[in-house]
Amino acid sequence: MSDFKPKFLRPSNTVSYLDKNESTFVDTTTFVYNKYVSQSIETQRRRLPIFDNRNHILFLLEKYQTLILVGETGCGKSTQIPQYMVEAEWPGQIGICEPRRVAAISLANRVADEIGALVQSDSIGYAVRFDACYNKPKIKYMTEGILIRELMTDPLLKSYSAIMLDEVHERTLYTDILMGLFKKILKKRNDLKLIVASATLDAKFLKDFFNLGCQNNKETSTILSVEGRQFPVDIFYLSDPVPCYVQASVDTALKINSSKEPGDILIFLTGVDEVDRATRLLIEHANNIEESGQKKKIIVYPMHGSLPYHDQLKVFKSAPDNHRKIVVATNIAETSVTIPGIVHIIDCGFVKLRWYNVETHTDSLILLPISKASANQRAGRAGRLRSGKVYRLYTEEYFDKMPDSTPPEIVRTNLTSVILLLKALGIRNILNFNFPNRPPIKNLKSALEILYALDAIDINGELTKPLGFNMAEFALDPMFAKILLNSGEFGCSEEILTIISILQVETIFTKPSTGNSVIKARIQKRLFEVEEGDLLTYLNVYSGFIQSEMSNEFCHKNFISYKSMKRVLEIRKRLEKVLKNYGIPIISASGSSQLIIKCLVSGLFPNAAYLHYTGVYKTIRGDIELHINPDSVLYTIPQPQWVIFCEVMHTKKLYMKDITVIKDEWLLELAPHFYYKTS
Secondary structure, eight states: OGGGGGTTTOEEEOOOOOTOOOOSSOOOOHHHHHHHSSSSSHHHHSSGGGGHHHHHHHHHHOSSSSEEEEEEETTTTTHHHHHHHHHOOSSSOOOESSSSSHHHHHHHHHHHHHHHHOSSSSSEEEEETTTTEEEOOOOHHHHEEHHHHHHHHHOTTTEEEEEEEGGGGGHHHHHHHHHHHHHHHHHHTOOOOOOOEEESSOOOHHHHHHHHHHHOOOOOOOOOOOOOOSOHHHHHHHBOOSSSSHHHHHHHHHHHHSSOOOOOOEOOOOHHHHHHHHHHHHHHHHHHHHHHHSSOEEEEEETTTOOOOOHHEEEEEEOOOTEEEEEEEGGSSSSSOOTTTEEEEOOSSEEEEEEEEEETEEEEEEEEOOOOHHHHHHHTTTTSSSSSSEEEOOOOOHHTOOOOSSGGGGGOOOHHHHHHHHHHHHHHHHHSOOOOOOOOHHHHHHHHHHHHHHHSHHHHHHHHTTHHHHHHSSSSOHHHHHHHHHHHHHTTTTEEEEEEEEHSOSSSOOOOOOOHHHHHHHHHHTTTOOTTBBHHHHHHHHHHHHTTSSSSHHHHHHTHHHHHHHHHHHHHHHHHHHHHHHTTTOOOOOOOOOHHHHHHHHHHSSSSEOTTTTEEEEEETTOEEEEOOOSSTTTTSSSOSEEEEEEEESSSEEEEEEEEEEEEHHHHOOOTTOOOOOO
16 A cells, blocks of 8 residues: 555564464455355354364363453454353353443354254243343353343352353453453352453453452462454554544545455544444545545444444345445444455544443543554454454554553443442442442442432442342443433323433434435424423424324434434333333323423432523532533523433533423422522
């Protein structure tokens, strides 16, 4: 690629792995593809690097209770180890935990194809939040949250003989909770095996964590490393920093496309806005290429967590003939999910992380440099079918200064859900719980204060009966759980069920990319908008959807996501079943918006703000400056004096999301223990 020589330095940190069944590297994607499709599934499985370690893994699982597996990207750890255990006639159920729902579903389908079975058979199944497809399978893929819910009904996981925690290097909130819980469970169940797996992992730290406190200082955990990438990966750095990495990503992708090098491209950006912006720019270039009749055509797919699942699946499709696929993704594509055909990686070098502010009880999305572990993980997406290339949009000196690992989520997040779960699991003293990394005391204190204000715990820190125990059983934010449980008393459970269900999907509105469609979408949205705010607007959208007999045509006309609305229906049905189990009547407010809003205030009262004389909103506690999200229905109308919000996101400013207009006296009426009126 001669165009890159003035800008990129020489290849550096080249990673090379020889295909174990080949004497030379293969350098033609078409050849590799034709070769692979001619093989049987079994032959393909044998070619995976982890196959050479099959007997070693089974031996270590017999000898040790915990196996720390450092398996490089592409080695086959997520799909093959459960199959090896089944083939070795391992007793009981084998559970595999993934941090993301898309990974759990795609891996279950992949294994189902390999073993020639259907998902939801006795062999393979999956379970994710508000969606399950299994029938007591031997191999069960699930998200971490699902396993924690199972622990609430079966604290020792007696139905499982082995659990695999995958992609542990991400150190999500639930990952750390599960590792702390498993340290307790393994002492009670000597027959349970735990596999802690990741591509980039501080294995010694985790080995010491699981060994510490063992009887007679006997080692119960061990480490195994498995090579992964079968082909070399060349890494290029910038010679000078770029002013805008989004534009640089687009330019780099187009230069790769103009070269003779085959293979699809994966671009890593930080958030939905950047992904949409880069996708729009690339689609414009794709249209120009089509019109000019050039041969090097491209097809562009976005990939992020807020996309409907069927849109996320598009990235796994092969590009049409004479097209190169370009996937623009957030860090959702960094782990677990393997997109076929990817040869070129473009890494912007940044990531957006949630960071909790204990003063305001709000989350902020902070733009931070990625860690070296994440950079290597991103690079690992290349080199799967042939030699790959990684283009890092930062200098080599910048890489050397990056932190080794990303801060665990447990030290930078709201802990209200964590404490509620641990209390429900019988962990009375949270301070003594064995977290791999201890969360800040101020975060624990803040969470306890909120739970006490919500009446989920009493003054001694114990769960209240029945409210606290009932709130813990919901797979929801404690504030939303409190609202649902209060809805019967306020006489609006029908409407609250709908609102809370809609808040569980990223958005119910589609976001057109062209200017004319953006204007049309805005006009159509106004048909549903009400001055009370976003949450009651959502209620109007849902009512219209039901009145249209759940019509796809209605959604298309009004720029509403049909898939999201169908998902809302599924979630609502499940939540309604839970409410009925608690004996809460399902009744309607019959058009009384005041009842609905007061019910919302009963749970969201900590998230209240008032209009300051300077023209901005400020939190009552902490006096933090807030702004109305441009997507809110309140953005273009006269600003109300008092509002509550569901969350705060920090992009360029602190923006309130999902806002509802309230009266200040409702705060004093419904939360007198939290607010008082000064003279």
